[in-house]
Amino acid sequence: MTIEIKELTKHYKDQVAVDNLSLNIEKGEFFALLGQNAAGKTTTIKMLCGLVAPTSGDAYLEGASVVHNQIAVKNNINISPQETAVAPNLTVVENLRLMARLYGYSKIQAEQRAIAQMNIFGLLTRQHEKAKTLSGGYKRRLSVAMAMMSTPKILFLDEPTLGMDVRARRDLWSILRQLKGHVTIVLTTHYLEEVEVLADRVGIMHNGKLRALGTIQQLMSQTGRPTFEDVFLELTEGESR
């Protein structure tokens, strides 16, 4: 098991952002955490990455506890966060080189890795453009490419296509499909189509709780609903916060 989540819980004052979440994710799996706004997706990702301390519970990433062994966890993971973190005044290639150098690669290795990632992410033609001048879609490609510079075993993508137009979204999907199987991916989204296109398995969150877990086919047959959208609507019924 690459990720084992055990009764993970986060309280913000009297608000329960994530409520007793338990689930396992296999090596090489493309896992989607689906839910409406405020379902608790980002809080879950932040706890798994060691950016937010759980109120209770724990999670083990490649065997290392996020509560007790954050350094080991951080060696194995990387994240493209919901608020994209690229250096706006650096160019595409400079952002990538910087990341590689931060992770201890030599100058030559950094250059080679930057070129390899730009190839995969379709960024070669933009390599000398400053990050701040890129469209949202390209900025996000850069952010994911930067996360891949450390060769993570586990890659977290928090709402990677939020606010993108249809074409940019499709382009990113086809890039993410290429990563499939090479790295364990945990992606959050509120787009059902994204889950249908990319994910091996899905967890549906609502008001901090995991409401369902399985493949889309499994969820459809369990609930007896004809479409995934019907499944989602049924499982997220009732007031959302």
Ligand SMILES: Nc1ncnc2c1ncn2[C@@H]1O[C@H](COP(=O)(O)OP(=O)(O)O)[C@@H](O)[C@H]1O
């Ligand atoms: N830093 C914070 N302080 C207080 N409440 C927070 C904080 N971060 C998230 N929350 C609350 O926790 C809940 C889950 O938020 P979040 O994990 O961002 O959901 P999602 O990513 O699914 O939209 C929301 O009700 C949100 O307002």
Ligand SMILES: [Mg+2]
């Ligand atoms: Mg979020």
